[in-house]
Amino acid sequence: MTDTRQNPANNKGGSLLQHSARTRKRNAAERRFRAYGIAAISVGLLMLCVLVTTIVGRGTGAFQQTFVTLEVELLESKLDKSGTRDIDAIKKVTTFGYAPIIRAAVEAKVAELGIDSPLKAKEMAGILSKDAAATLREFVIANPDQIGETVEFRFLASSRVDGYMKGRVSRDSIANDKSISPEQLDLVDALVSAGVVEKTFNLAFITGADASDARPEAAGMGVSMLGSLFMMLVVLALALPIGVAASIYLEEFAPKNWLTDIIEVNISNLAAVPSIVFGILGLAVFINYMHLPMSAPLVGGLVLTLMTLPTVIISTRAALKAVPPSIRDAALGVGASRMQAVFHHVLPLAAPGILTGTIIGLAQALGETAPLLLIGMVGFIASNAPETIADGLLSPNSAMPAQIYEWAKRADPAFYERAWGGIIILLIFLVTMNTVAVILRRRFERRW
Amino acid sequence: MNQMTALEKDVETQKTKIAAKNVNVYYGESHAIKDVNVEIEDNTVTAFIGPSGCGKSTFLRCLNRMNDTIDICRVTGDIEIDGEDIYDSRVDPVQLRAKVGMVFQKPNPFPKSIYDNVAYGPRIHGLAANKAELDEIVEKSLRRGAIWDEVKDRLDAPGTGLSGGQQQRLCIARAVATEPEVLLMDEPCSALDPIATAQIEELIDELRDSYSVVIVTHSMQQAARVSQKTAFFHLGNLVEFGATGQIFTNPEDPRTESYITGRIG
Ligand SMILES: Nc1ncnc2c1ncn2[C@@H]1O[C@H](COP(=O)(O)OP(=O)(O)O)[C@@H](O)[C@H]1O
Ligand SMILES: [Mg+2]
Numbered sequence: 001m002t003d004t005r006q007n008p009a010n011n012k013g014g015s016l017l018q019h020s021a022r023t024r025k026r027n028a029a030e031r032r033f034r035a036y037g038i039a040a041i042s043v044g045l046l047m048l049c050v051l052v053t054t055i056v057g058r059g060t061g062a063f064q065q066t067f068v069t070l071e072v073e074l075l076e077s078k079l080d081k082s083g084t085r086d087i088d089a090i091k092k093v094t095t096f097g098y099a100p101i102i103r104a105a106v107e108a109k110v111a112e113l114g115i116d117s118p119l120k121a122k123e124m125a126g127i128l129s130k131d132a133a134a135t136l137r138e139f140v141i142a143n144p145d146q147i148g149e150t151v152e153f154r155f156l157a158s159s160r161v162d163g164y165m166k167g168r169v170s171r172d173s174i175a176n177d178k179s180i181s182p183e184q185l186d187l188v189d190a191l192v193s194a195g196v197v198e199k200t201f202n203l204a205f206i207t208g209a210d211a212s213d214a215r216p217e218a219a220g221m222g223v224s225m226l227g228s229l230f231m232m233l234v235v236l237a238l239a240l241p242i243g244v245a246a247s248i249y250l251e252e253f254a255p256k257n258w259l260t261d262i263i264e265v266n267i268s269n270l271a272a273v274p275s276i277v278f279g280i281l282g283l284a285v286f287i288n289y290m291h292l293p294m295s296a297p298l299v300g301g302l303v304l305t306l307m308t309l310p311t312v313i314i315s316t317r318a319a320l321k322a323v324p325p326s327i328r329d330a331a332l333g334v335g336a337s338r339m340q341a342v343f344h345h346v347l348p349l350a351a352p353g354i355l356t357g358t359i360i361g362l363a364q365a366l367g368e369t370a371p372l373l374l375i376g377m378v379g380f381i382a383s384n385a386p387e388t389i390a391d392g393l394l395s396p397n398s399a400m401p402a403q404i405y406e407w408a409k410r411a412d413p414a415f416y417e418r419a420w421g422g423i424i425i426l427l428i429f430l431v432t433m434n435t436v437a438v439i440l441r442r443r444f445e446r447r448w
Numbered sequence: 449m450n451q452m453t454a455l456e457k458d459v460e461t462q463k464t465k466i467a468a469k470n471v472n473v474y475y476g477e478s479h480a481i482k483d484v485n486v487e488i489e490d491n492t493v494t495a496f497i498g499p500s501g502c503g504k505s506t507f508l509r510c511l512n513r514m515n516d517t518i519d520i521c522r523v524t525g526d527i528e529i530d531g532e533d534i535y536d537s538r539v540d541p542v543q544l545r546a547k548v549g550m551v552f553q554k555p556n557p558f559p560k561s562i563y564d565n566v567a568y569g570p571r572i573h574g575l576a577a578n579k580a581e582l583d584e585i586v587e588k589s590l591r592r593g594a595i596w597d598e599v600k601d602r603l604d605a606p607g608t609g610l611s612g613g614q615q616q617r618l619c620i621a622r623a624v625a626t627e628p629e630v631l632l633m634d635e636p637c638s639a640l641d642p643i644a645t646a647q648i649e650e651l652i653d654e655l656r657d658s659y660s661v662v663i664v665t666h667s668m669q670q671a672a673r674v675s676q677k678t679a680f681f682h683l684g685n686l687v688e689f690g691a692t693g694q695i696f697t698n699p700e701d702p703r704t705e706s707y708i709t710g711r712i713g
Contacts, residue, residue, distance in 0.1 A: 256519055326556035330619070332514065334626050335546030336567035344568070345558060 030366035041142030055423055062421020065202035065217060066157035066165045068191070072105040073150045073233060074140060098140075099125070102132055104157075115190045119183050127184050129156035131211070131218040157197060159216045159414035160358045161188050164233075165199050168413060205421060217405070221422050227297050227377065227397030233307055234301020234393070240358050241306075250258035250313075250355060251320040252342050270400055271310035278307045279371025287375060295376040295396035303375060304365040311364060315357020320351035352444035359437040363430050369401040378402045400426045428441050456556065462489035464659040465630060466511060471525035473506050473515065480506045482684040484525075486632075488677070492682040493652060493661045495671035498681035504664040507681070508632050512548035529630065530531065546573055549628035553635040557607030557617035557622070562599050565607040565618055566590060569626035575630065585625055593621025594651045613644025620651065624659075631655060633663040637670065650672050667710060671695050680704045 014020060076083060079099055080090055106128070125132075130154040140147060156162075160180040163169035164189075164444065174180050191197040208220025238338070254260045282303035286292045292299050323346045331341035347354075351385040372378070377399050398406070400422065407419040466488040473481035474506070481503045484608040488494050506515070513534060515521040527534050534544055536562060546569070557565050557706070566586045569575075578581035588594040595617040607618050616636055622632060633652070637645040652674045655661055665671050671678050672692060677688040680701075688704045699705045 086522075326552060326557075328517075328556055328560065329514070329550075329552055330556040330558060330622075331568075332517065332542075332545060333550035333552065334572075334622060335542055335549075336568075336572055338517075338540045340572055344572075349559065 021280070029375050038059060048412050051242065055420060055427065058417065059420035059422075059424040061166050061168075062205055062418045062424075063202060064166070064199050065164040065205065066197060066199045068157050068197050069152065069154050070102075070105045070109055070196070071152050072101060072136065074147045075101060076148045079140055080147050086264060087141065087144060087273050088416045090141060090144055090147075093137070095137055098133040098136045102128065102136065109191075109196060110187070113190070113194045113196070115187065115194075117183065117190075119187060123181070123184060124187060125157055126180070126192075127161045127188055127213055127214060129158050129217045131156050131215050154218045157188075159412065161185075161197070162199075163215050163414060164188060165192075165197070166417075168417065182330070194372045205356040205418070206425065210398065210406070211411065213410060216410075216412050219415065219418055221400065221403060221425055222404035224400050225425070226392065228399045230297035230389075230392045230397070231399060232362055232366060233302055235304050235356070235362060238301070238305040239308045239312050239361065243309050243358070244316050244354060246309075247313050247316035247320060248342060251296070251317050251344065258350065267310050267313055271294040271314060274370075275307050275368050276370040276374065277375035278303050281306065283372060283374050293394055293396070295378075295398075296394050297377075297397050297399075298393040299374050299375050300377045301393075304368060307368065307371065308361040311361035312354075312358050315360070316350070316354045319353025319357065320346060320354060323349045356437045356441045359433050359440070361438075363433040366433070367401055367426065367430060368424045369399075369405055372399050372402045373405070378406050400429075449662060460648050462491050464488070465490040465529065466662075467526075467528045467531075468507075468510075469528075471507070471510060471523065471527060473503070473524075474522045475506075475518070476520040479556035480684055481510070484686040486679055486689055488662060490660045491656055491658075492677055493663060494679065495595055496662065496664045496679050496681060497666070497671050497707075498642060498670060498687075500666065502681040503684045504681050505634050508634055508662060508664050511630070511632055512545050512550055514545070514550065516541050532689075546626050547624035547628055548603040548630040548632060549626060551616070551619050551623050551631065551633040552634050554639050555612055555619050557610070557618050559606060559608050561604045562607045562610070562618060563603040564629050566622050566625045570573040571623060573626055575625075575627065589621040589625035590618075592624045592655070593617045594647065594654070595621060611644070613640050613647060616640060616644070616648060617651065620647040620648070620655075620703050624655070629659060631659045631661045633661065635666065638666070645670070666694070680707065682707070 049217045078097060079093055080086075082089055103121045103125045106124045109123060110117060132153075135152065135155060139151070139153070147227070157165070158179065160169050160177065161184075164180075164185055169180070171182055171185060174182070175184070188197055204218070204222075204227075207222035208218065209223040210220070211218035249258060250263065282299060286295055286299045286302055292302075327345050327349065328341050331345050332338070336344065376396065383414040404419050404422040404426065407422060410416075464487045466486075468484055468486045468488075471481055471484045472479065479651055484507060498504055509515045510523055510527060511529075511534075515523060523535065529544075529548070547652070558568065560568075566589050567582055568588060570582060570585050577584055587596060587600075590599060595614055599605075599616060599618075604689075607615065610618060616639075619634075620631075620636075636652075638647050640648065648701060649670065652661055652663065656676075663671075663674065675692045677690065678692040678695045678704075680687045680695060680699075682703050688699060688701045690700075695704060696708060
């Protein structure tokens with residue numbers, strides 16, 4: 001290297017107050033490298049900002065919903081002709097039987113407010129969700145004593161009206177839309193100024209069940225959240241003990257030979273296997289061979305356990321490796337057995353690392369979609385909370401990411417908005433879990 | 449102290465505690481200890497000296513079967529403690545280690561309180577019937593480790609928060625808490641400053657009253673100061689073994705002489 005001689009770093013004979021050419025060059029290189037680093041981080045942050053603003057911008061709409069407040073007269077002549085309040089007779093009245101009551105309520109409201117509309121009562125009631133009749137029926141079945149009274153209800157507006165309120169639907173865009181007409185929108189405008197139609201926070205989106213294609217306004221994440229919860233319980237109950245036991249054995253007890261080497265290589269390989277492979281394995285083994293029910297969170301949990309195990313094992317082994325060997329020596333030196341050394345000293349020190357790894361594994365599993373599609377965890381479930389844990393594990397359900405996928409797939413833009421809203425909920429869960437992992441790591445890091 | 453005091457040391461003979469016969473140790477293919485025969489006495493400090501890598505630690509770890517934890521390590525020959533072969537298939541190495549305590553090169557207190565560090569051994573061996581007895585054992589051990597006065601007011605403080613010298617004395621206290629008969633120390637002062645070293649050396653001299661102490665050291669001055677017997681290892685061989693004064697002033701083997709005068713090492 002000739003330039004070493006030309007620009008000696010020590011600037012022999014020169015002043016320390018003057019930078020030598022070599023020093024200047026080195027400083028410039030360091031500044032340049034710092035600039036590259038800052039640029040890289042800025043790009044990352046920018047992407048993150050774009051991501052977050054897009055998601056928030058598109059998803060927050062799902063947390064608001066348009067409601068129509070109506071006073072409904074629960075006519076005895078329609079709902080309980082016999083007048084006996086016999087619950088079985090009341091149940092015989094289908095949602096069709098409730099339609100005239102709702103129509104009458106809308107008509108009455110419009111007349112009361114003195115709104116001039118060319119619409120027929122049936123068309124006026126069209127601004128309400130198809131869910132309204134079902135809501136009413138549920139209420140009557142739950143409170144038969146209210147029949148004959150006039151009760152105030154907040155009905156969901158139809159998804160078109162909701163879209164109009166949120167700016168998703170305009171008068172131009174409905175030109176070819178059979179589900180809504182400009183006259184209906186006029187009516188909505190009038191009802192908005194009268195305070196009958198308003199847009200408010202929609203708890204049902206967080207707690208409710210999915211709804212059919214025709215009623216996007218009634219769809220919610222709640223039931224799929226339960227599905228995800230049950231799957232996470234399965235994953236936690238299986239992946240943590242199995243993963244930790246396997247890691248402890250491999251790290252602390254197993255002889256180092258070709259067999260354990262092969263196991264090691266395979267665990268690393270499993271961590272890299274695409275999740276859809278686990279999905280098809282789950283389909284073949286758990287459903288086709290073991291005949292476990294399709295779409296059940298138990299099966300989803302088993303598949304995700306397979307997927308999470310390598311992550312848990314790898315992070316647990318890393319946590320065990322990070323415990324200095326001198327701690328093991330110390331325990332063995334005072335006459336502890338290997339198992340005592342592991343359970344009294346090594347494991348407590350590795351616990352934060354193990355928990356961090358497990359939480360990150362769980363978070364991965366929570367966001368996993370592909371394997372769930374294969375085992376059919378995208379069923380349309382309109383049911384609500386399961387009665388028992390076994391019921392929750394075995395009855396068909398969906399999962400948050402699968403539900404989001406399902407919504408994004410449907411044609412109606414109202415479902416699209418809900419998909420974004422679902423992503424917000426999912427991200428909140430993931431960020432919370434990762435934050436817990438980071439806090440655990442920070443709190444218990446390196447106590448020796 | 450110098451070699452003169454080493455000469456003056458009384459060399460009364462004690463009963464044999466550990467007898468090693470034809471011990472060979474292999475790490476896989478490599479032959480780390482070659483045909484070592486040695487008799488270690490009770491109530492005596494025996495020093496293992498020799499250049500780095502000559503097998504001092506390896507041989508020391510044979511005495512409480514810590515080598516069992518190394519997969520590739522293989523030990524042949526006989527090592528007897530009080531006439532019983534410790535490599536007999538009926539011997540449980542864990543039980544052996546309670547009888548042969550060990551102090552390591554780097555102080556390695558558990559990341560627990562000072563009290564728990566000392567109490568751990570007695571707890572797992574069931575040496576105390578109740579809390580009061582355990583307290584007593586802890587105090588006695590900490591006194592033995594010459595650290596009681598420094599820590600008696602903060603037994604709940606973490607052991608890892610002590611200074612290096614204090615940590616090492618805590619480790620010695622922890623080792624004596626299980627009431628061993630032999631104490632093995634692998635370069636216990638190499639990570640310590642001279643003052644802490646002097647304290648530990650003084651402590652080792654006191655421990656001689658109750659235990660047979662074997663100490664590995666690469667410092668010849670330390671061997672001369674604390675030990676009554678010295679074994680010089682070289683390339684896996686036990687070159688010379690005898691009274692410390694004898695080894696330091698009048699070595700029989702030319703290799704020992706070269707090492708002592710600083711020509712190898
Ligand atoms: N765990 C081990 N695996 C393989 N070889 C080892 C191991 N420990 C020590 N050795 C080898 O055994 C020889 C003796 O080592 P050691 O007993 O540590 O020497 P000393 O303590 O005298 O410095 C050295 O050549 C060393 O490389
Ligand atoms: Mg050594």
